Amino acid sequence: QKEVEQNSGPLSVPEGAxxxxxxxxxxxxxxxxxxxxxxxxxxxxxxxxxxSNGDKEDGRFxxxxxxxxxxxxxxxxxSQPSDSATYLCAVNFNTGGFKTIFGAGTRLxxxx
Amino acid sequence: xxxxxQNPRHLVRRRGQEARLRCSPMxxxxxxxWYRQLPEEGLKFMVYLQKENIIDESGMPKxxxxxxxxxxxxxxxxxxQVVRGDSAAYFCASSSPGTGSTKVQFxxxxxxxxVL
Numbered sequence: 587q588k589e590v591e592q593n594s595g596p597l598s599v600p601e602g603a604x605x606x607x608x609x610x611x612x613x614x615x616x617x618x619x620x621x622x623x624x625x626x627x628x629x630x631x632x633x634x635x636x637x638s639n640g641d642k643e644d645g646r647f648x649x650x651x652x653x654x655x656x657x658x659x660x661x662x663x664x665s666q667p668s669d670s671a672t673y674l675c676a677v678n679f680n681t682g683g684f685k686t687i688f689g690a691g692t693r694l695x696x697x698x
Numbered sequence: 699x700x701x702x703x704q705n706p707r708h709l710v711r712r713r714g715q716e717a718r719l720r721c722s723p724m725x726x727x728x729x730x731x732w733y734r735q736l737p738e739e740g741l742k743f744m745v746y747l748q749k750e751n752i753i754d755e756s757g758m759p760k761x762x763x764x765x766x767x768x769x770x771x772x773x774x775x776x777x778x779q780v781v782r783g784d785s786a787a788y789f790c791a792s793s794s795p796g797t798g799s800t801k802v803q804f805x806x807x808x809x810x811x812x813v814l
Binding site: 620622628631674686687688689690691 | 731733739741742743754802803805807
């Protein structure tokens, strides 16, 4: 069974610090990886996607992918209280229909 | 508004009634996905559709649930004879056409279903 695992948290960091969110997945055939942010009572909002091994940076966000270790992470630099949300890792599996499996999410609290 | 649209945003049904949830994909998108989210839980994949075609329904409960995406009009998720356990947020997402696992999904605002 294809799985995506995340630490449920909560992860608490002080304002201005780096928040590190981690995700592991079970299928070596996975091809694309996504990070979504979800505020309480709202819908998921895409932050970043990554396909290749290595780092991908977008503003304060950096996604890191290591396919050999089946591991993807999201770093948030200079964390702000407005970053407090649940972060969902999503993985597209090549099942013919490219079904997307979401992790359960990690709650992040950024303390002012 | 070029985003994914869902209606109604809130739906209240009594046990045994039917619930119909609608989703209009983002302009230019022809692929639709439905997810269910229980309180304090993650998103659970239900079904993936293209126009007039179900691609993957492996996450759909075997009974009472059905989905369609007709040639014209929105995608509809239908729940017959609702029970209290169906109370959840139902999210629709859409993506662009074409092949490849790199398709990015964009989410609608969701429909919050409450079964009394």
